[in-house]
Amino acid sequence: MPLTGTYTRSLDEKQRLAVPKKLRDQFGKKELKELYVAPGTDRSLALYSADSFDELAGRFAQVSPNRVDVRNYMRLFYARAENVPLDGQGRIRIPERLVEMAGLTKDVVLVGVQDHAEIWDKQLWDEFLGRSTDGFDDLAERVFD
Numbered sequence: 001m002p003l004t005g006t007y008t009r010s011l012d013e014k015q016r017l018a019v020p021k022k023l024r025d026q027f028g029k030k031e032l033k034e035l036y037v038a039p040g041t042d043r044s045l046a047l048y049s050a051d052s053f054d055e056l057a058g059r060f061a062q063v064s065p066n067r068v069d070v071r072n073y074m075r076l077f078y079a080r081a082e083n084v085p086l087d088g089q090g091r092i093r094i095p096e097r098l099v100e101m102a103g104l105t106k107d108v109v110l111v112g113v114q115d116h117a118e119i120w121d122k123q124l125w126d127e128f129l130g131r132s133t134d135g136f137d138d139l140a141e142r143v144f145d
Contacts, residue, residue, distance in 0.1 A: 001026055003112030008122065010106050015099050016091040019047075023110060023117060024090055027052075037094055037119070038081035042128065045094070045102045045119040052115045053081075094119070 007020045024032050027049040036053040040046035048056065063070050080101065084092040094104070107122035120128070132139075 001028060002114045003027070003117050005112045007110040009108050009110060011094070011099070011104060011108055015094045015096060016087075017094055017108065017110075017119070018089065018091045019086065019117075020110065021090060023112060024086070026112060032086060034083055034085050035092055036081055037084050037092065037098060039077055039098070039101060040118050043102050043121070043124055045098055045104075047092075047110070047117040047119060048115070050083075055115070 003023065003026045005020075005023060005026075007023060009018055009020070011017055019035070027035070028051070029049060032049070034050060036048040036050065038046045038048065038053075060074060065071055065074075080098060082095050082098070084094070086092055098104075102119065102121060103124060104119070104121045105123070109120045109122050109125040111118045111120065111125070
């Protein structure tokens with residue numbers, strides 16, 4: 001099942017984020033105990049189930065490690081990616097270095113994006129929507145052409 005939806009949440013003082021039950025259920029595990037949080041694109045963070053993270057690692061393994069850009073990307077990605085447990089209330093604690101990298105403040109948005117979710121600072125998400133919404137039809141034509 002692809003991950004979908006948009007969820008507004010708040011980070012607490014310990015950098016904990018409540019992952020909505022509807023989104024947790026979409027990850028496909030009945031008893032979801034952990035997720036992986038990793039650098040995303042456009043100053044977002046990516047949130048993966050263990051299965052999705054393994055699939056991503058498999059795709060990375062097919063890319064030539066002889067290319068400098070590939071090696072550097074993988075170093076930066078894996079050095080900052082982290083396995084985070086879900087507590088009894090469905091919260092994860094986002095490591096401070098990732099909070100800083102994504103510019104997260106108190107108000108954040110979780111967005112389902114097929115095989116993962118993205119975590120955005122709410123202001124950055126609103127700016128993205130402002131820049132991108134009008135071009136949705138053009139994007140659709142390019143993606144499906």
